[in-house]
Amino acid sequence: MSERDLASKEEIEKFREVGIELDLSKRSATFLQEDQFVKTYTSIFEGLEMMSVKDALKKYDWLKDYLWKVLRKDQDDYTKEVATSEDFNGYFIRALPGEKIDIPVEACLYLKRALKQKVHNIIIAEEGSELNIISGCTAHPSAVGMHIGVSEFFVKKNAKLTFTMIHGWNRKIEVRPRSAALVEEGGTFISNYVLLSPVMSVQMYPTAYVEKEGKAIFSSVIVALEGCKVDSGSRAVLRGEKASAEIISRTVSKGGEVIARGHIVGEAPAVKGHLECKGLILSEKGLIHAIPELEAKHPNVELSHEAAVGKIAEEEIFYLMTRGISRDEAISAIVRGFLEIEIKGLPEVLKQAIDQAISSVEKQLF
Amino acid sequence: MDVLRVVNLGVEVQGRRILENVNLYIRSGETYALFGPNGSGKSTLLNAIVGNPVYKITSGRIIFKRKDVTDLPTDERIKMGMGIAFQVPPKIEGVKLIDVLRYCAKIGGYKEKDIFELAKRLKMLDHLYRPVNKGFSGGEIKRSELLQIMLMKPDFVMLDEPDSGVDLENISLIGEVMRELLQRDVPKKDRKSSGIVITHQGHILDYVDADYGMVLHKGKIACIGDSKDILRQIRKFGYEGCVERCLREI
Ligand SMILES: Nc1ncnc2c1ncn2[C@@H]1O[C@H](COP(=O)(O)OP(=O)(O)O)[C@@H](O)[C@H]1O
Ligand SMILES: [Mg+2]
Numbered sequence: 001m002s003e004r005d006l007a008s009k010e011e012i013e014k015f016r017e018v019g020i021e022l023d024l025s026k027r028s029a030t031f032l033q034e035d036q037f038v039k040t041y042t043s044i045f046e047g048l049e050m051m052s053v054k055d056a057l058k059k060y061d062w063l064k065d066y067l068w069k070v071l072r073k074d075q076d077d078y079t080k081e082v083a084t085s086e087d088f089n090g091y092f093i094r095a096l097p098g099e100k101i102d103i104p105v106e107a108c109l110y111l112k113r114a115l116k117q118k119v120h121n122i123i124i125a126e127e128g129s130e131l132n133i134i135s136g137c138t139a140h141p142s143a144v145g146m147h148i149g150v151s152e153f154f155v156k157k158n159a160k161l162t163f164t165m166i167h168g169w170n171r172k173i174e175v176r177p178r179s180a181a182l183v184e185e186g187g188t189f190i191s192n193y194v195l196l197s198p199v200m201s202v203q204m205y206p207t208a209y210v211e212k213e214g215k216a217i218f219s220s221v222i223v224a225l226e227g228c229k230v231d232s233g234s235r236a237v238l239r240g241e242k243a244s245a246e247i248i249s250r251t252v253s254k255g256g257e258v259i260a261r262g263h264i265v266g267e268a269p270a271v272k273g274h275l276e277c278k279g280l281i282l283s284e285k286g287l288i289h290a291i292p293e294l295e296a297k298h299p300n301v302e303l304s305h306e307a308a309v310g311k312i313a314e315e316e317i318f319y320l321m322t323r324g325i326s327r328d329e330a331i332s333a334i335v336r337g338f339l340e341i342e343i344k345g346l347p348e349v350l351k352q353a354i355d356q357a358i359s360s361v362e363k364q365l366f
Numbered sequence: 367m368d369v370l371r372v373v374n375l376g377v378e379v380q381g382r383r384i385l386e387n388v389n390l391y392i393r394s395g396e397t398y399a400l401f402g403p404n405g406s407g408k409s410t411l412l413n414a415i416v417g418n419p420v421y422k423i424t425s426g427r428i429i430f431k432r433k434d435v436t437d438l439p440t441d442e443r444i445k446m447g448m449g450i451a452f453q454v455p456p457k458i459e460g461v462k463l464i465d466v467l468r469y470c471a472k473i474g475g476y477k478e479k480d481i482f483e484l485a486k487r488l489k490m491l492d493h494l495y496r497p498v499n500k501g502f503s504g505g506e507i508k509r510s511e512l513l514q515i516m517l518m519k520p521d522f523v524m525l526d527e528p529d530s531g532v533d534l535e536n537i538s539l540i541g542e543v544m545r546e547l548l549q550r551d552v553p554k555k556d557r558k559s560s561g562i563v564i565t566h567q568g569h570i571l572d573y574v575d576a577d578y579g580m581v582l583h584k585g586k587i588a589c590i591g592d593s594k595d596i597l598r599q600i601r602k603f604g605y606e607g608c609v610e611r612c613l614r615e616i
Contacts, residue, residue, distance in 0.1 A: 313456065314419065314420070315420070315456045316456050316458045316461075318418050318419065318420075318440060319452075319455055319456050319458070320458075320461070320466070320469065321439065321440040321441045321444070322416055322440055322441075322444060322450055322452075323444070323466055323469040323470050323473070323514060323518070324441055324444045324445060324469055324470065324472065324473035324518065325441060325469050326439075326441050327439065327441070333461055333465065334458060334460070334461060336460070337458065337459065337460025337461040337462075337465075337497075338459065338460050339460075340460055341460075
């Protein structure tokens with residue numbers, strides 16, 4: 001199937017902005033869900049499974065035990081709504097034991113006509129496997145509605161899962177992702193979130209439960225333009241000995257409101273966690289509210305945080321101007337640098353996808 | 367031809383008066399060494415000349431190449447040929463040294479490969495992809511600042527303590543680069559570059575034979591004379607003693 005059969009030229013352009021290439025030379029598998037309807041999925045790698053969650057539930061009897069395993073059905077109105085509805089779909093992505101799938105798997109959730117897109121995704125990295133996923137979410141410019149995305153991640157023993165989510169909605173869409181991950185002994189869960197374009201509102205607080213010697217790394221890059229409300233955080237519950245977590249967020253407000261949360265809970269001996277929350281506020285209308293939280297439930301834990309919110313340092317702008325660039329160019333260089341966080345362990349292709357997302361919205365930013 | 371005229375300059379920082387009635391006249395091809403105790407306002411003077419908005423001009427004018435630049439934004443002054451190497455530059459998270467060098471090279475008309483050649487000469491190749499100034503040692507900061515100003519190819523060069531904290535081995539490297547920047551090997555009549563070098567040590571004057579020296583004292587320029595003479599006086603009598611003598615001689 002060619003990409004043109006799947007989407008119009010404009011749509012393909014929108015998909016690209018959220019990291020979706022529809023090109024199997026660059027991705028190991030592609031999944032595209034328009035509203036509730038799965039248009040295609042291909043998986044060209046052995047050791048990798050990808051299909052709609054509905055098909056997967058038919059294929060594997062054991063899969064029902066994974067549904068609502070890390071998230072509670074009654075967590076809130078949104079989870080309840082997905083749990084009680086038959087009208088949902090989503091992706092099932094699984095790396096088989098020991099398989100290392102370097103080339104990213106892409107999954108696109110596209111809201112076109114539906115008033116409510118309900119999604120339930122299950123992602124499993126089996127023991128000793130490695131899996132990279134890029135999940136791009138976008139909406140038709142005329143779409144109005146809500147996206148509720150439930151995602152449950154299972155990182156089995158010594159597995160490594162990198163999940164990069166890029167959002168590109170529109171001003172009439174409300175977004176309610178509900179995600180949680182179970183990271184087993186020695187497993188690594190790397191979760192990246194990028195939101196740079198306008199949206200009506202996003203509210204989410206993904207949580208990783210980390211067992212012995214497991215690791216969770218959350219990085220988010222969020223830009224809130226005027227009229228946008230974003231309430232986003234990451235939480236790690238360190239349940240096993242020597243588990244660790246790192247949560248980094250970079251937030252820019254250009255007139256929008258952002259609540260940047262972070263929460264690390266240390267419940268076991270010798271766990272370590274660090275939270276870094278930085279915000280730049282570029283206009284007088286905006287708001288950034290950083291809420292870093294640390295919770296120790298065991299004496300032998302090491303948890304720390306740093307938070308800083310403010311405007312760009314004039315000293316830095318002046319310094320760059322002494323190198324011959326204008327004030328505006330200096331501000332744009334500093335903001336861009338601020339957003340380009342070094343995400344540890346991120347494959348080059350994913351880094352490119354994120355940089356591309358930053359470039360494609362840069363004009364609106366400055 | 368005159369390059370810089372500072373007329374009756376008064377400068378305030380955060381409401382505090384730092385410089386008062388400073389007058390300066392620098393001609394094409396001339397290099398001035400600027401001396402003065404810590405806190406006397408040396409860095410303030412250079413910052414005011416290049417247009418740092420933190421340093422408020424309360425009186426007087428700055429005339430650069432016969433144009434009044436007192437109210438001109440910094441980048442415009444740079445495009446007119448000013449260049450500055452800072453004593454303590456800020457670090458910028460996320461902006462890499464190489465990014466800054468590319469801005470500099472654009473001003474100086476250098477190509478990408480020139481950046482790498484000069485970076486090699488100043489031993490900064492390992493730092494190109496690090497956030498600018500972040501975690502750089504004292505000596506690395508000085509070499510990085512010199513590398514940047516080299517790439518901008520200014521004809522009015524301001525160097526704020528380029529030799530402070532630099533070990534002996536690197537002093538000769540820095541000295542040679544400064545010599546080049548200020549065109550000290552070009553016969554005076556053909557020389558285009560001029561500038562101000564702030565220094566405490568004076569070792570650097572073995573490499574860059576400044577035409578004149580001047581001492582900043584209590585917000586004013588207290589003496590102007592032969593740079594080596596002044597340095598000798600400072601060494602012998604201290605800044606106070608040197609200034610006393612200068613004032614007596616007038
Ligand atoms: N950015 C600044 N903020 C506050 N005070 C400053 C600043 N820059 C200089 N000053 C003050 O101005 C005076 C002169 O400083 P400076 O010009 O750096 O002296 P020098 O370079 O001769 O050592 C000092 O008292 C210093 O504390
Ligand atoms: Mg100084």
